[in-house]
Amino acid sequence: MQAKKESPPRIKRRNYFNIIRTIFGILVAAYVVWRLYTVLVVEQQYTPDIWIRLLIAGLIIGGVYSLVAIGYTLVYGILFMINFAHGEVMMIGMFAGYFFLEATKSIQTASGLNFSNAHPVITVLLAFVIGMTVASTTGFFLEKIAYRPLRKAPRLIPLISAIGASIFLQNAAQLLFSPQVRDYANPSVINRGIGWPVTIAGANITISYTGALTFGMSILLMIGLYWLVQKTKLGKAMRAVALDKKTAALMGIDVDAIISRTFIISGALAGAAGVMWGFHNGITYFYVGFLPGIKAFTAAVLGGIGNIPGAMLGGMFLGLIESIAPTALGISYQLKDVIAFVILIVILIFRPSGILGEVLSEEKV
Amino acid sequence: MNRQLFRASSQKGITFGIVLIFLVLINFHIMAATMISKLMGTNVLRGAIPEVRFLTYFLVFFGIWIGWSAASKSEKAGTRVLQGLVAGLSMGVVVALFDLILVYLLQTQTDMRRYLTNLGFDNINFFLQGFGANGILVHLGMFVLSGVVGSVLEIFFQSEGVANSKQAVRNFLAESKDQILDRLPDLVKKTGKYLFYLILLVLLFMLPSRWGSYYNFVFGLVGLYVIAGIGLNIMLGLSGQFMIGLAAFFAMGAYSVALLNAPQPHGLMWGFWPALLIGILAAVIVAILMGLPTARLRGDYLGIVTLGFGEIVRLLLQSDVLSKFTGGPRGIQNIQGPTLMGKPFNDVTYMYLILICMAVSIFLYYRLEKSRTGRAWLAIKEDLIVAQATGVNIQKYRLLALCIGAAFAGLAGGIFAARNLFTGPNDHTFMVSINILSLIIVGGMNSIPGILLGAFTLKGLPEILREIENYRLLVFGALLVVMMLVRPEGLWPASRPNLEHEVKEKIMKDKALSEEESDA
Numbered sequence: 001m002q003a004k005k006e007s008p009p010r011i012k013r014r015n016y017f018n019i020i021r022t023i024f025g026i027l028v029a030a031y032v033v034w035r036l037y038t039v040l041v042v043e044q045q046y047t048p049d050i051w052i053r054l055l056i057a058g059l060i061i062g063g064v065y066s067l068v069a070i071g072y073t074l075v076y077g078i079l080f081m082i083n084f085a086h087g088e089v090m091m092i093g094m095f096a097g098y099f100f101l102e103a104t105k106s107i108q109t110a111s112g113l114n115f116s117n118a119h120p121v122i123t124v125l126l127a128f129v130i131g132m133t134v135a136s137t138t139g140f141f142l143e144k145i146a147y148r149p150l151r152k153a154p155r156l157i158p159l160i161s162a163i164g165a166s167i168f169l170q171n172a173a174q175l176l177f178s179p180q181v182r183d184y185a186n187p188s189v190i191n192r193g194i195g196w197p198v199t200i201a202g203a204n205i206t207i208s209y210t211g212a213l214t215f216g217m218s219i220l221l222m223i224g225l226y227w228l229v230q231k232t233k234l235g236k237a238m239r240a241v242a243l244d245k246k247t248a249a250l251m252g253i254d255v256d257a258i259i260s261r262t263f264i265i266s267g268a269l270a271g272a273a274g275v276m277w278g279f280h281n282g283i284t285y286f287y288v289g290f291l292p293g294i295k296a297f298t299a300a301v302l303g304g305i306g307n308i309p310g311a312m313l314g315g316m317f318l319g320l321i322e323s324i325a326p327t328a329l330g331i332s333y334q335l336k337d338v339i340a341f342v343i344l345i346v347i348l349i350f351r352p353s354g355i356l357g358e359v360l361s362e363e364k365v
Numbered sequence: 366m367n368r369q370l371f372r373a374s375s376q377k378g379i380t381f382g383i384v385l386i387f388l389v390l391i392n393f394h395i396m397a398a399t400m401i402s403k404l405m406g407t408n409v410l411r412g413a414i415p416e417v418r419f420l421t422y423f424l425v426f427f428g429i430w431i432g433w434s435a436a437s438k439s440e441k442a443g444t445r446v447l448q449g450l451v452a453g454l455s456m457g458v459v460v461a462l463f464d465l466i467l468v469y470l471l472q473t474q475t476d477m478r479r480y481l482t483n484l485g486f487d488n489i490n491f492f493l494q495g496f497g498a499n500g501i502l503v504h505l506g507m508f509v510l511s512g513v514v515g516s517v518l519e520i521f522f523q524s525e526g527v528a529n530s531k532q533a534v535r536n537f538l539a540e541s542k543d544q545i546l547d548r549l550p551d552l553v554k555k556t557g558k559y560l561f562y563l564i565l566l567v568l569l570f571m572l573p574s575r576w577g578s579y580y581n582f583v584f585g586l587v588g589l590y591v592i593a594g595i596g597l598n599i600m601l602g603l604s605g606q607f608m609i610g611l612a613a614f615f616a617m618g619a620y621s622v623a624l625l626n627a628p629q630p631h632g633l634m635w636g637f638w639p640a641l642l643i644g645i646l647a648a649v650i651v652a653i654l655m656g657l658p659t660a661r662l663r664g665d666y667l668g669i670v671t672l673g674f675g676e677i678v679r680l681l682l683q684s685d686v687l688s689k690f691t692g693g694p695r696g697i698q699n700i701q702g703p704t705l706m707g708k709p710f711n712d713v714t715y716m717y718l719i720l721i722c723m724a725v726s727i728f729l730y731y732r733l734e735k736s737r738t739g740r741a742w743l744a745i746k747e748d749l750i751v752a753q754a755t756g757v758n759i760q761k762y763r764l765l766a767l768c769i770g771a772a773f774a775g776l777a778g779g780i781f782a783a784r785n786l787f788t789g790p791n792d793h794t795f796m797v798s799i800n801i802l803s804l805i806i807v808g809g810m811n812s813i814p815g816i817l818l819g820a821f822t823l824k825g826l827p828e829i830l831r832e833i834e835n836y837r838l839l840v841f842g843a844l845l846v847v848m849m850l851v852r853p854e855g856l857w858p859a860s861r862p863n864l865e866h867e868v869k870e871k872i873m874k875d876k877a878l879s880e881e882e883s884d885a
């Protein structure tokens with residue numbers, strides 16, 4: 001029989017971090033509960049149709065965030081770096097789509113209409129194709145020029161390079177296309193603001209065509225991406241490289257090529273997101289990619305960075321929160337960007353692995 | 366002939382051609398021609414197009430550069446010239462294709478300015494050097510010729526034991542440095558460093574009252590950025606915490622001084638000095654608030670979170686929620702600055718104030734770096750787990766670094782607001798953080814001369830060279846990428862030896878030695 005071991009004396013160390021974390025969490029939770037109580041129970045000034053409208057708006061914007069967030073997640077999963085210039089890739093896709101739409105407006109067809117109004121379906125599809133192509137080309141060259149030579153450098157160096165690339169792309173767009181804010185030239189069938197009228201709870205709600213297009217397209221692309229990653233050979237190779245680069249290389253996978261293709265795929269998704277953003281929000285200028293980029297990163301962290309379904313879920317979640325929270329908490333709508341950043345901080349403090357993410361080791365975080 | 370070499374040089378030519386087209390599309394060539402013409406003594410009005418010949422100089426310079434850089438890889442003289450020719454030709458073809466489009470646009474009178482703002486007819490004619498459609502041939506010939514000239518120039522540098530001109534220049538510099546050092550008298554050699562500092566000090570105290578308010582403004586800004594840069598360097602360079610939200614601390618300093626010394630919105634007139642102290646305190650408090658919850662985060666995650674914090678501070682300042690308290694998007698006007706013997710500070714006194722603050726910051730920085738705290742920071746930066754195992758209280762020291770860095774940033778922000786008599790949310794955008802970050806990275810982390818150099822190149826030079834103003838941020842971005850690719854340690858790296866690297870090298874050497882012995 002073994003003698004019962006005496007447990008070693010435990011060294012008591014007060015962990016200030018945990019105490020502060022708890023206090024912080026209680027404060028945030030108390031604030032949220034208090035605001036929700038005031039708005040929903042005490043004031044009760046919003047009818048159900050307002051909530052449904054906000055829900056729809058949140059889902060639409062969430063689809064865009066999801067697509068951009070997938071780009072962050074794909075790159076982070078493979079390279080463990082934040083592709084800071086991803087928002088700018090989206091902006092470039094948006095501009096490519098815009099230029100194509102403008103060009104179609106200037107082509108006259110036999111029926112007397114311009115091309116854009118005569119064949120709206122072809123125009124919209126081509127706008128997506130062109131936006132995605134240009135954005136993925138940008139992503140490809142971005143990786144080749146700014147990231148690939150830094151593959152073996154310490155982790156901060158590629159990030160600084162990415163920040164530099166982001167500033168460069170922003171200002172190149174400003175200098176090339178002028179700082180002016182432009183209206184996105186939708187084909188007139190899907191002009192902003194028109195849509196299907198729906199009656200919900202006794203109130204008329206319009207589901208705009210652009211919103212439906214955005215949401216449908218984002219869902220389609222997400223399904224396509226999921227199929228690509230799970231079912232194809234390329235997806236298998238990508239997953240292998242994400243797990244272990246060295247072993248993947250030993251199995252005959254060209255790691256550099258896979259990383260390049262990852263950037264192409266994430267660029268294509270960002271380009272599609274950019275064209276959607278243009279169709280739905282209707283303006284484009286050089287700085288337009290910055291905030292969606294940061295927010296999509298938040299979404300990726302929210303879902304668990306490196307995790308594709310997590311990024312999809314995180315994007316939707318962030319879109320919904322951003323749309324509903326200002327009203328639900330009774331905060332000024334100007335502060336909706338603050339909400340996204342606060343969510344980012346809260347998530348990183350309490351659950352750095354995100355909603356669905358695998359538990360990252362402390363080293364990675 | 367080696368096919369690979371030709372492929373490399375033609376690739377280089379195509380890349381350069383695309384870069385040139387990009388430069389033309391952003392009007393960079395006009396700026397370059399303007400600067401060349403100013404250098405040669407012909408003044409050009411702002412916004413006017415300079416004479417065509419200056420553009421020719423610029424293009425020829427470009428062509429010579431491509432020929433030179435394409436030729437510097439091979440060994441034989443004949444191959445080099447051929448390489449220059451190939452590179453020049455491929456660049457010429459790319460540019461000629463672009464010219465073809467331009468000529469088409471000219472002849473059909475298509476106005477592209479709706480899409481690409483700089484593609485007006487004047488600019489197209491200018492780029493075609495006034496030759497119209499013949500400009501295509503002129504460009505083609507010019508690039509081929511200048512490419513060959515560049516490669517021939519390269520051959521002149523070739524000699525025994527010297528592979529290319531880069532090496533020749535490096536050898537020449539090293540030799541001349543040795544020669545100069547030999548000739549100097551011993552006294553200067555011994556005290557040269559101190560003599561240099563003495564001259565610098567005297568100059569710094571003479572100049573502000575002499576060189577006029579414009580230079581005081583520019584160099585004051587540089588000085589403020591140096592102070593903020595030292596603050597960021599304490600966080601990033603000494604303790605290894607990646608921060609991109611320094612603007613938050615800067616804003617704290619600026620708004621404290623502004624709110625306590627302006628007629629609107631509170632009408633408090635506490636005087637500049639107590640307000641500056643409160644500003645520094647406010648920055649430290651924000652640093653604690655930022656540092657405590659993020660104590661566990663590392664690397665790029667910390668960077669993104671601090672970016673979020675910085676943006677939250679700016680968005681709050683900008684929103685209407687706090688506008689009664691902070692002046693909202695319009696900012697705060699008519700800030701009362703400090704007074705000296707009853708007179709308000711003017712640009713010269715501000716310059717002296719900034720210089721003194723700079724000197725104090727540099728002194729504090731050096732003392733901190735050499736202190737026990739500095740060594741603890743170094744340990745944390747090099748290896749967190751080892752530092753913890755050796756008994757360094759990581760969370761305490763990291764927080765300390767944040768607070769001290771924030772204090773410097775708050776100081777810079779306070780003086781900034783008082784000097785400008787105005788501060789608003791747009792003074793504290795993400796770009797401010799990026800400016801400070803890039804001046805450290807470009808100059809060289811952990812090196813005070815590097816920070817001075819970085820602040821001067823990134824803040825001072827663009828102010829002095831007004832033409833470059835539009836391209837400043839573009840160059841910033843490109844510079845960050847290029848520095849990371851080519852010289853991640855910065856322009857003027859720290860003299861502190863890279864301990865880890867040296868140890869590794871020593872181990873490798875020992876290994877090699879022992880292997881040789883065993884072979885023998």
